[in-house]
Amino acid sequence: MLSAIFKAVFGTKSQRDVKRMLPLVAKINAIELELQKLSDDEIKAKTPEFKERLARGETLDDIMCEAFAVVKNTCRRLVGTEFEVCGQPMKWDMIPFDVQLMGGIALHRGNIAEMATGEGKTLVATLPLYLNALTGKNCQLVTVNDYLARRDSSWMGQIYTFLGLTVGCLQNMQPPDVRREQYACDITYGTNSEFGFDYLRDMGMASDKEELVQRDHYYAIIDEIDSILIDEARTPLIISGPVPMSDSQFEELQPKVASLYSSQNLLCSRLAREAKAVLEDENASPEAVDAAMIKLLQVKFGMPTHKQLLRILENGEIVRELEKVESRVRSDNNRGLLQEVQSELFFTIDEKTNEADLTARGRDAIAPGSPEDFIMPDLLEEIHRIDTDENLSPEQRTARRNQFQEEFSVKSERLHDLSQLLKAYCLFEKDVNYVVQDRKVMIVDEHTGRLMPGRRFSDGLHQALEAKERVPIEQETQTMATITIQNYFRLYKKLAGMTGTAETEAAEFHQIYKLDVIVIPTNKPCIRKDDNDSIFKTKREKFNAIVNDVEERHKLGQPVLLGTISVEDSEILSRMLKMRGIPHNVLNAKNHEHEAEIVARAGTPGSVTVATNMAGRGTDIKLAPGVAELGGLHVIGSSRHDSRRIDRQLRGRCSRQGDPGSSKFYVSLEDNLMRLFGSDRIVKIFDRFGLEEGDELQHPWLNKSIETAQRRVEQQHFSIRKRTLDFDDVMNKQREIIYQLRHDALVSDKPMDVLFGVVELAVGNEIQSCSAYGERRKDGVVFDAERLVAYLNDAFPLEFKVSDLTEGLEDGKLTSADKLTIQIVDRVEKAYVDSHADLPEEQLTYLVRHTVLEAIDRLWQEHLYAMDQLRSSMSLRVYAQKDPLVEYKHEAFGIFKSMMDQIYRDVAHNLFRVTITRLSSFDELLASMPQEMIHQTFEQFDGALPPGLPQMPEEEPEPEIPVTFHRETPKVGRNDPCPCGSGKKYKNCCGKHN
Numbered sequence: 001m002l003s004a005i006f007k008a009v010f011g012t013k014s015q016r017d018v019k020r021m022l023p024l025v026a027k028i029n030a031i032e033l034e035l036q037k038l039s040d041d042e043i044k045a046k047t048p049e050f051k052e053r054l055a056r057g058e059t060l061d062d063i064m065c066e067a068f069a070v071v072k073n074t075c076r077r078l079v080g081t082e083f084e085v086c087g088q089p090m091k092w093d094m095i096p097f098d099v100q101l102m103g104g105i106a107l108h109r110g111n112i113a114e115m116a117t118g119e120g121k122t123l124v125a126t127l128p129l130y131l132n133a134l135t136g137k138n139c140q141l142v143t144v145n146d147y148l149a150r151r152d153s154s155w156m157g158q159i160y161t162f163l164g165l166t167v168g169c170l171q172n173m174q175p176p177d178v179r180r181e182q183y184a185c186d187i188t189y190g191t192n193s194e195f196g197f198d199y200l201r202d203m204g205m206a207s208d209k210e211e212l213v214q215r216d217h218y219y220a221i222i223d224e225i226d227s228i229l230i231d232e233a234r235t236p237l238i239i240s241g242p243v244p245m246s247d248s249q250f251e252e253l254q255p256k257v258a259s260l261y262s263s264q265n266l267l268c269s270r271l272a273r274e275a276k277a278v279l280e281d282e283n284a285s286p287e288a289v290d291a292a293m294i295k296l297l298q299v300k301f302g303m304p305t306h307k308q309l310l311r312i313l314e315n316g317e318i319v320r321e322l323e324k325v326e327s328r329v330r331s332d333n334n335r336g337l338l339q340e341v342q343s344e345l346f347f348t349i350d351e352k353t354n355e356a357d358l359t360a361r362g363r364d365a366i367a368p369g370s371p372e373d374f375i376m377p378d379l380l381e382e383i384h385r386i387d388t389d390e391n392l393s394p395e396q397r398t399a400r401r402n403q404f405q406e407e408f409s410v411k412s413e414r415l416h417d418l419s420q421l422l423k424a425y426c427l428f429e430k431d432v433n434y435v436v437q438d439r440k441v442m443i444v445d446e447h448t449g450r451l452m453p454g455r456r457f458s459d460g461l462h463q464a465l466e467a468k469e470r471v472p473i474e475q476e477t478q479t480m481a482t483i484t485i486q487n488y489f490r491l492y493k494k495l496a497g498m499t500g501t502a503e504t505e506a507a508e509f510h511q512i513y514k515l516d517v518i519v520i521p522t523n524k525p526c527i528r529k530d531d532n533d534s535i536f537k538t539k540r541e542k543f544n545a546i547v548n549d550v551e552e553r554h555k556l557g558q559p560v561l562l563g564t565i566s567v568e569d570s571e572i573l574s575r576m577l578k579m580r581g582i583p584h585n586v587l588n589a590k591n592h593e594h595e596a597e598i599v600a601r602a603g604t605p606g607s608v609t610v611a612t613n614m615a616g617r618g619t620d621i622k623l624a625p626g627v628a629e630l631g632g633l634h635v636i637g638s639s640r641h642d643s644r645r646i647d648r649q650l651r652g653r654c655s656r657q658g659d660p661g662s663s664k665f666y667v668s669l670e671d672n673l674m675r676l677f678g679s680d681r682i683v684k685i686f687d688r689f690g691l692e693e694g695d696e697l698q699h700p701w702l703n704k705s706i707e708t709a710q711r712r713v714e715q716q717h718f719s720i721r722k723r724t725l726d727f728d729d730v731m732n733k734q735r736e737i738i739y740q741l742r743h744d745a746l747v748s749d750k751p752m753d754v755l756f757g758v759v760e761l762a763v764g765n766e767i768q769s770c771s772a773y774g775e776r777r778k779d780g781v782v783f784d785a786e787r788l789v790a791y792l793n794d795a796f797p798l799e800f801k802v803s804d805l806t807e808g809l810e811d812g813k814l815t816s817a818d819k820l821t822i823q824i825v826d827r828v829e830k831a832y833v834d835s836h837a838d839l840p841e842e843q844l845t846y847l848v849r850h851t852v853l854e855a856i857d858r859l860w861q862e863h864l865y866a867m868d869q870l871r872s873s874m875s876l877r878v879y880a881q882k883d884p885l886v887e888y889k890h891e892a893f894g895i896f897k898s899m900m901d902q903i904y905r906d907v908a909h910n911l912f913r914v915t916i917t918r919l920s921s922f923d924e925l926l927a928s929m930p931q932e933m934i935h936q937t938f939e940q941f942d943g944a945l946p947p948g949l950p951q952m953p954e955e956e957p958e959p960e961i962p963v964t965f966h967r968e969t970p971k972v973g974r975n976d977p978c979p980c981g982s983g984k985k986y987k988n989c990c991g992k993h994n
């Protein structure tokens, strides 16, 4: 109420913002008037002049008006110029209107400019892009599809090239060197996925400085920002690749496991039957009952989901009894008993630990004559045996060792595959846990019962199921890099956006991106006529009414745009129109370029265009001569979309630039929106008034009621996006740290400092643990120097002795971990440099960089996998009434910390072990793996939250992740001021360990 009065007196915030821009607009126009007197060359000379003034300390804001005037004046000079855009001849005919200048100001200031369709946003963006590109940094414009990137970059390129700036355009599948050229331009157009995937490749996968393509995340303008940050942001960008695995042996093992399974099944059925007979016999002796319980236990070990067993266990008394027997059998001093119980089985399955193991009997059955094929040898023991074999020459030893390791990995793969197959047979039931469709194994969500297409069980289990069902076995893939759209765009120093429809989502833009929406008035007043919605009982009646509406208008020659929310609806309506003999075009947002052409013609007399709501977005519909007199373009919505924004978007396609036009939505009670979110009141009205077949309801009050339903869906979708983001924030921090370290290793001028910075951390960590584990005396803990020396000699071939450790130790106790660390790392570094003295500079640099990169890549991959697992396990905790996010943060922090420590440790350990050949073969392996870029799109109503999600408690502060690798200036003492400039001591700032 108060705010309404406030608005009436002072205007809305946007109106005030706009008012404040008016003097600037006047100033731009005045300057432009002067510029008209200059020659073309004098205008062109403005670009270097501006750059120079910026270099001399003027700011972008200082020169904004002049720069905008130069762009406006350039447009004026371009009028009449003919050129080609995407193969179509074009003629320049635009000089920015005042409202467009305002839009430009809003964009330069990092806002979202809401400007209706047809207001010329493409042109608006050139103003701030030109201005910001004067900094020499790469400025970017993000489009909704490749076609628009191509169209707009070459269309607006007229301005940029006239003024001496370069413009590039990203396209899907462009090779890296072409992409690099596009980023090298002053201004780059491209879709959000292209920008996002390039970032992931640069930061997470490049193995050479030369491979990087992006240069800045300085300023980006997102066109149709609602579509990109709201609709597309529901799924993250993922680069996935196959899991590097030795050849799996599922196909070969499957028949063997199948027969093993049926033998075990027979055995278990017999055991269960025998046990049941005894348990049902009231006169059975205690010994007989005990024997029967052992049999049940055998079934439980052998086939925990065996039907008969489960039936017997419906009796709670027997369950308790069985638990007692089990713990007796498992207890330590009954070792022999456990083996005896299991020996009759072919294999055992532990549901809790998810492990399946062959017994001796199973090995005999599966590989008669060579049971050792299925027994793991002791790796260390065997290697030790080879290493100490006096009869072998060093070369023979190496050969033997390699051969042994090869056999070992084949064998361990075989056992792993076997175990997964056993689980596939025993724990996973077809049509309960999974279904087979189109020769694919599809997971059934155990809680909702919904199919989860595209999802795969991990760790070979899915392949085992495929082998079991004898359908093609698909290559296992894993996430190699991933980021949400939201977090990608948060990287930018300055972000701006434009769209016809931002206002309904203004709160979200503010909350997540700190972007404010400024509504820019239209150039001419909008005179569109919006009819009330028509509501019908059934879809059939609704569709009939729509086709009648189209037919009527079509007869008069008025063009109609019929928007649908799904391809399916488009097809139904198209069939109905065909039956009535009404010619029309159908667009499904599949072929952007072709559809743009069709949409562009949607304003010609008598044309009927059926389009899903994304089709032809970004292309405006101009009215052909004579159409205005017929009432302009008529827009029909075949349903309300679940978001008001998309409906407004559809309406906005007519009545551009002051044209006449009209719009109307049709709704039925069978529409998803009404079924799932509509109010019962509407249904009641239908009943109360006894409305008949074909009757329709219309009332402004009903429009409101539908909007309420839409608001509910919007809310729900917002919480899904927020949730994705909350989860991704955890990953985001980790990703920043890893990518920063990776980037340093890749591009630092002093790669040696990065490497030994990491080694220092590894040694530091080890010293910490040696001081924690030492002998405890009254006067403190004695430093375990022996342990440290053992570690050092295992890691580095430098023959450290306890007596070498002189710094930071007094009287057997640790006084300065830093001094000790530095003493050790200095010696290691020196030895490293000496031992690589013959290596050419370039190769040494490669080695140094890649020693760090290899450890990061290997462990980060594993970490992503672990994080995936963690995330999927979180959906289960919802049911345990815990907040999954809090749990997730907590556990994610733990595994990240230990991964970082492992990276440090591995780098130190590999320091003297890796060779260039080994590293480059790892590189090649990575590069050779086919990658897939995934950015899924959602159908509406997909991915709704499961009902009854518990209320989320307030977020707890997260533990801080220690960022401790940077060492640009070598060897900062731990008490020195921190090089990051915080003013704190190094050990309390970037040098903090725990």
Ligand code: ADP
Pocket: 093, 094, 095, 096, 097, 100, 115, 116, 117, 118, 119, 120, 121, 122, 123, 618, 619, 620
């Ligand atoms: P939006 O993206 O805002 O929907 P577009 O950038 O696609 O709009 O422009 C719509 C149409 O308006 C284009 O055909 C363009 O030529 C025209 N237009 C834009 N600005 C001007 C202008 N200042 N003067 C004349 N025509 C303009």
Ligand code: MG
Pocket: 121, 122, 223, 618, 619
């Ligand atoms: Mg546009």
